[in-house]
Amino acid sequence: MTIIQAIILAIVEGLTEFLPVSSTAHMIFVSSIFGIKEDEFVKMFQVAIQFGAILAVVALYWKKFFDFTRWQFYVKLIIGVMPALILGYLFDDKIEAVLEKPGPIAVVLIIGGIVLLFIDKMFKNNHIDNDDKISNKKALTIGFWQCLAMMPGTSRSAASIIGGMQQGLTRRLAAEFSFFLAVPTMMAVTCYSIFLKKWNVGGVEQKGYQMIMSSQEHITAFITGNVVAFVVAVIAIKFFIGILTKFGFKVWGIYRIIAGAIILLLIANGTIA
Template identity: 65%
Template sequence: MSIIEAIIIAIVEGLTEYLPVSSTGHMIITSSFMGIEKDEFTKLFEVAIQLGAIMAVVVLYWRKFFDFSRWQFYVKLIIGVIPALILGALFSDKIDAMLESPTTVAVSLLLGGVVLLFIDKAFNHPTIHSENEITYKRAFLTGLWQCIAMIPGVSRSAASIIGGMQQKFTRNIAAEFSFFLAVPTMAAATLYSLFLKKWSDGTIKGYELILQSQDNTIAFIIGNVVAFVVSIIAIKFFINYLKKYGFKIFGWYRIIVGVILLVLIYQGIIG
């Protein structure tokens, strides 16, 4: 992976991580379209680049993350992330296998888009108007919804936002709680890929793979910086847009991209 390719993937990650359009799906599509070799570092990069996106949420909502007097906030995040940690550990190999399938991404984008067309009307009577009103039970159930996003193309953001709205959160609160929940969820996945998972047929850990060459190290650093900056812009845009217009445009976007991707796969342009 070249530095330019790393920057492009980082921009895609930053733009799509917190929008309900699937960042993983878009990175898989981008990698396939650009012909980036799916080697071990590329696979690791597409997970580890989440560090930049994680820091964007922490920086934007730093008052909430560093107000240690509000211990309930941290408990809710821990409870919400438990389902993803358990299922992620149990089905890690199957998830990795699905990550290499553009067809899975295309179908997930298409079906998820249909759902988003109707989400505003389906859950239009919210009763939870602030994060303080979210109970531990609702946090756990929202975390269960998030697990659907282990299927590439579903979108962690979309799944957790839909889960939050199903639990009677307003659109705004559902989106913000999705951002908060992303921090421990993505941090766990990233730290696992860097320090616990063995790459290259079980011979090397993630951080060793990054340090294996100067090109890998530079790509990792620059990629996370770019993802951090772009994620901040994307989050601000998404919250402002969501308050005014809802999810329908994202639904149509997913459907169009899903159909185009299926056509490209059928024609052998993307494999």
């Protein structure tokens, strides 16, 4: 992977991580175009640069994250993240091994897009507009919804936002709580991928940090990728909230359907496999 490819993947991550369009689908698509999808460092890199995106949420909502007088906020995040931690540890790698291919991802993108076309009408009377009103039970339920994102192409953001709206949250609060929930969820996944998971590199098992430290190119790619992902994610989050407030989810549903259809066409003509 070249530094240019690393920057492009980081831009894709920053743009799509918090939008209901599936960052996984987009990065697999881009890495397939580059012909680097099967590289173990690339697979680890695509997870590791989520750290930059995490910092974007913390930076934008720092008052909320560092207001230690509101301990209930942290409790809700802990409760909400538990389903993903447990089910992800048990099943995530197994599911990805079967479904992390462009074809199934394209189908899931289209199905999710169709769902988003109707979300605003389905939950148009939601009234919970402050995270203080989110009960622990609602936080847990949203956490289980988030687990749908274990299926590549679903989108962690889309799953948790839909879960939030199903629990009565306004679409703005559902989006913001999805951002908050992403911090512990993605931090856990990133740390697991870098420090615990064993990657098969040419028949030799290595942990993520060992791959990163194995060359100056990898170190540069890791640092640059996280910086780029952070900057782009800050812009994307602000952009998403503005579009969401004005237009709702339909625009993202249309985008998902078009993106999924394009991937299927590229598969059909042999551009990607």
